[in-house]
Amino acid sequence: MSPELLAMLAVMGVSCLVCFLIREPKLLSKVMPVCALAVAVATMWFLVPVIGGETYDEGMFYVDQLSALFMSLVCIVGLGASVYSYAYIGRDREEGELLSRQVSTYYTLLMLFICIMIATFAVRSMAVVWLGVGATTLVSTFLVGIYTSNESNEAAWKYIILCSVGITVALAGLVLVYASTIGAIDSSLALDWTALMEAADKLDPNLMKMGTALVILGFGTKVGFVPMHTWLPDAHSQAPSPVSGLLSAVLLNCAMYGVIRFYMVAEISVPGFATTILLVFGLISLAVAAFLIVQARDLKRMLAYSSIENMGLIAIGLGIGSPLAITAALLQLAAHSITKPILFFSAGSIVQTYGTRTMADIHGLPKAAPFSSFALTAGVLAIIGVPPFAIFVGEFSLLSAAVDGYVWVAAIVIAMLSIVAAGFVRNLVSMRSGEAPEGRHERVGFTTIAPIGCLIALSLFLGLFMPDAVRDWIDSIVALFGGI
């Protein structure tokens, strides 16, 4: 193993251990963000040569540019969520929403959650990727249900049951994919990523088709494709806001990563099959989510529906399947991961200030919560795809890709995006107008401003000046899609 990888794994192990051993909540809430920073630095240090174009391939680890994209997103958002937790969880603790024992558990699980997600992207066997996706559910169930109220128990229950069914269906898909490799690949390497790609055109097409369908269905449950999305708004709205941000921005990506990997194999072995499924799921998710956003009454549920919508857009990009469309899907994925935490973090502060998530009861935002109001406005503009922000680049590339041969898709996407924009803006305007309630003020400290500010800046930076390095990085990922 290379020293960089060893260092990354060692830092992850030590961080988890430290967060496990310290039980004092005050201390842990300071130590855990530092650990998250250490993990992020170690991971990025390991990733620099990979982003430059090398592929790391040794033992059970395999990291290419695609994994590097997902890993760096986890690092950025994970660090942001850990820092923001200090402010958010600290206030919950003061107001008696959480016991000190729960606070310690929260930070330990958060660290473990981040490390498991990073590790999921670094392995070469698809079976281990499957295990990683399953393990993220198990860890995050407790984060969703941390408040132990009736509602959060219900959300956690739905989350674990639906995602367990999803993961079982994905395993059934894995079994069929494995069966399709018999005779083409040596059985000890059968679900090995590189071996699958090399032998993709020799796999049994019938078994591969059914396997791919089940894998997309199974992982799709966790991505939040409609109609398997019902756990998503519940879990996102009941979890503490830093966790909602993580769930939406990177947990959904974990499952999407599984979908993308199998999509790449399937497009070589049975061209046109996975694209059709993803296009259908994408369009349904986009359309249903757009109408759910319009009728949403709960602030955090509205943001959750927007995640379904964005996952739909990514699936549409993959479903169109041209190099430009795949570029668009990857840009959209990265942009969504950076933008959504801005919204969830600022919504978290707003919910704590007003004591309610119902948008009809939130008025006069700029008076009562000036910073959160600014951040939420910036986030809403970013997520509906207003030009200088990164999402605009993703959505615009997607539309340009769709115009070439999929004009009807472009038309549907434009119509749905307008509905989404209308829904968001209407709710934002009603929350910003009106009288601010007496005696309610937001608390703004470094740990609130820093993560939100950095993410807004990053979103603007990627939208305004996409650096050549990032361009090349995305291009090298698209080159990995051998089937197109």
Next chain:
Amino acid sequence: MDDVINNLIDVCAVFMLLLSVFAMATTRMKPLVLMFSAQSFFLAMMAVLVAWSSDSPHIYIMAVLTVVLKVVVMPWMLLYIMRKINVEKEVQLSLGIPGSLLAAGVLVLISYYVTEPLLGSLETMERNSLALSVSMILIGLLLMCTRKKAITETVGLLMTENGLFLGALAISHGMPLIVELAAFFDVMVAVIIIGIFANRINRSFNSVDTTFLRRLKE
């Protein structure tokens, strides 16, 4: 000799399906859990037979794990949770027994229909097992949808998983060991967590009836 083993494998698979169908027809909680245990026992038997006939020793490990975890530990855990939270002994059904059995029968037919295109790629012995496996997966999911208690949902999930392992044994003589270990680990931890949350739900509503879980909606 091979014929005998193949027939025995089929017998095990059929018993597993029968137990799934019986599970659809039972109205009491404890027998339901015991049926899961018995089904897992047949799965383990089948694993031993497949391991012997295909001479692949790693499947024996899977058989042992199945006996330890699914025949003994998980049913014991479920019964323990049930005792601890004093769950009522009757299963709450949202679909009556005749309806459930009819639905199960339809699902078996559907399974034979959907596995038809795959049969070309498989040997004779595996054909039945594949269809049976798909039926068990579907019946398990139906059990989850039509039963109202947290524990019955869990048993449905576990029976789905058993069907999946049957399929894996039948079409590829088991999966690579790492997949099997991963799957066992995942299910085991999921059951523990589900137990914890069933307990919490019971404390909140004084019942594990999941129809109480209808607050989160718009």
